[in-house]
Amino acid sequence: MAGLLSDTFMDQLESWIGTGPKIFTMLYKITRDGCDPTTFHQKCDNQAPTVTVLYNQQDSVYGGYVSSHWNSNNAWIQDANAFLFQLKYSGSNKYTKFPINDKTYTLFGGLSNGPTFGQGHDLFTFRNTIYSSGGYFALNGHMNFKSYNNQDVTADQVNNGTMNVTELEVYSVTDGQRKKTPTPPPQPWRKTPDWNERFLEKLTEDIVSFKPSGELGQSDVRILMLGPVGTGKSSFYNTINSVFKGRISQRAPCGVAPQGITIAYTPFDVILCSGSKLNFRLCDTRGIQLTQEFDMVECNYLLEGNIPEFYEFNPLAPISPDNPGFVQQPKLSEKIHCVLFVIDGATVNDIPPKLVKKINSFQRIVNRKGIPQAVLLTKVDLVCLEVASKISNVFTSKKIESSVDKVSGLLGLPRNNIFPVKNYENEMELDDNISILALLALRQLLHFAEDYIENLQVKTSALKLSSQRLAKGDNSEKSSDFVKE
Incomplete structure (x- = not known):
């Protein structure tokens, strides 16, 4: 039966012991050998140095190291090199070493005791035989720092205030270079094909060939980008445009300003080097500000296509049907087919509740219209150092996954x-990995917009059929009336 002590924890213990590489060999394990003092002493006496490690239900890991031998003499054992430690607390790695203060009372070799450290005792594991119940061992010992320096940490901050453990192990510690268990590659939380030039070409081809269904007379789709000032709405358009231009492009003005750079409703198209336009538009808008309220009527106009292109928003005078240029009867191609909320990934954990409330209020309008929604989580290189060094690590990064989970819950x-x-x-x-990540997002947005248009086609067909049936019903009633007369 393998031990639970990981290579990472062994490395930390090696560092604390401070005398070079070590080999850790399991001597005693209560789930295998039983939680019994006699068995402990049979397996661990005269085996110095040793490490005792306890694991509890709260996912904390702690214990003690001794360079002296355990024995069964019912007497104190001195050891100036001994220390207690914690390696994990409530699921998070936490490395704390508690050195011995009073070596007179380092260990107690009690015949009826399991591993016992310090006077008082600092760490007393168990006395007599303990049986497992409910998947854990309710040890009858305790923690009470006295002979060891607690480093301003309480016992409860080490063992969660309980001596119930799922495992207790004792290892002998000998000099030598141990063979470490190979670290398996991190598993992606979102699977994609291998990132290479061919995958970039495939994404590019899919987007270039995208064309909305022609049944409703659609020439392209519109994706509305909406988010706080400075989150990167305009930069996302520039990133997409750069990919298809084959060079860094900045058609959409970018920069830093208190009120944001974008003040107008601007549908940007993407033009290939050949001169042909792609069949979508990324629609930039004024950034959301905490100090300004959403005008829900204006938001509705924006989704419905009533707001003319390049209209400059004025929070003090929202647009109305009386405004020059107001689109009274917008075509389907002028309406919004997908809403993209743009959020700064580096500030996900600090999003003001008022901002979330604003976005949620806009979402309610979008939901009523059945328009698909998505979130662009920008600046991921500022969220995780591994992603900053290599963008393709984005879908194995736990920090990015956590940010995605957070936004998913908020919206x-x-x-x-x-x-x-x-x-x-x-x-x-241009960087292939940056381009791949952007095109992955864009391709899915186009799929969402396509699904929305297909739903509109189904609704339009159903309404048309219903109208035809009503018309036939009216004619039948008129014919019946004529016959009666």
Whole structure:
């Protein structure tokens, strides 16, 4: 039966012991050998140095190291090199070493005791035989720092205030280079094909060939980008445009300003080097500000296509049907087919509740219209150092996954509607990994818009059929009346 002490924890213990590489060999394990003092002493006496490790139900790991021998003489054992330690607390690694203060009372070799450290005792594991119950051992010992320096940590902050453990192990510690268990590669929390030039070409081809269904007379789809000032709405358009331009492009003005750079409703298209336009538009808008309220009527106009292109928003005078240029009867192609909320990934844990409330209020309008929604999680390189060093690590990063989970909960959207990206901001040349991440998001947004248009087609067909049936019903009634007369 293998031990639970990981290579990472062994490395930390090696560092604390401070005398070079060590080999850890399991001597005693209560789930295998029983929680019994006699068995402990049979297996561990005269085996110094040793490490005792306890694991509890709260996912904390702690214990003690001794360079002296355990014995059964019912007497104190001195050891100036001994220390207690914690390696994990409530699921998070926490490395704390508690050195011995009074070596006179380092260990107690009690015949009826399991591993016992310090006077008082600092760490007393168990006395007599303990049987497992309910998946754990209710040890009858305790923790009470006295002979060891507690480093301003209480016993409860080490063992969670309980001596109930799921495992207790004792290892002999000998000099030598141990063979470490190979670390398995991290498993992606979102699977994608291998990131390479061919995958980039495939994404590019899929987006270039995208064309909405022609049954409703659609030429392209519109994706509305909405988010706080400075989150990277305009930069995302520039990133997409750069990919298809084959160079860094900045058609959409970017920069830092208190009120944001974008003040107008601007549908940006993407033009290939050949001169042909792609069949979608990324629609930029004024950034959301905490100090300004949403005008829900204006938001509705925006979704319905009533607001003219390049209209400059004025929070003090929202647009109305009386405004020059107001689109009274917008075409389907002028309406919004997908809403993309853009959020700064580096500030996910500090999003003001008032901002979330504003976005949620806008979501209610979007939901009533059945328009698909997604989130662009920008600046992922600032969230995780591993991603900053290599963008393709984005879907194995636990920090990015945690940010996705957080946004999913705040906005009530599925996790696969949330797309991490890094925009082109500091780069002077294109980077395949940055481009792949952006195109992955864009391709899915186009799929969402396509699904929405298909739903509209189904509704339109159903309404048309219903109208035809009503018309036939009216004619039948008129014919019946004529016959009666």
